[in-house]
Amino acid sequence: MISGENQAIIDNYVEAYNAFDVEGMVRLLDSDILFKDFSNGGITTETRGIQEFKELAEKSLQVFSNRRQTITHYSAVDDRVEIQIDYEAILAVDLPNGLKTGDTLQLKGKSVFEIKNGKIALIEDYG
Template sequence: MDERKEIINKYIEAYNNFDIQGMMSCLHSDILFRNISNGEVNTETRGIEEFKELAEKSTAIFSSRCQSVTGFAATEDKAEVQIDYEGILAVDLPNGLQTGDKIQLKGRTVFQIKEGKLALIEDYS
């Protein structure tokens, strides 16, 4: 369990610091990422290159962002982390949100680890 917490915390710290290389170092080459909002998958990447492209695009959207872990639970093959998220937009978005607006969400992220790396990341909000 400590190994799982360690890799998850390392990934979240890199995410919060806009450290793309640090994030990539935590990922399995076959990483599957999904963002699920209101029960619908709105973003999905497969493989480390697709994930890296999304991560690079995402860094341009926010001037700051922070995922804070508020809970942690693990099963045999997965870990679930309760997350408080806050981000400040660096650009205007098509949905009407504008530069400087603050986004605050509560959610959870499910992680699966394979060969010591994150092989699945599913963000739920």
């Protein structure tokens, strides 16, 4: 069972993410936040602490002209909350993999959150 408080924290984080509101995202984080992004079976990005997370979040603002995560399902897994997401974004720059400015990305993925003392202590993104 997911507490209403934890669900609200995650909802607020996703709302801030969708709004390109880095400060809003950071306000919800534990000072030692651990962020990991997994793709193709391995870790593609990892940050520890608010400063590293904030730098990564600010860099990603330049990559997308629009982005939206839509939560499709919540589940409790041990002491963590897992959300299933639909993700859509429009690129603001050309990427080395051949995607071009204006291209639309549409993905399904999941994010795992661990919340301690009312703050997000862990985020793992799987895409």
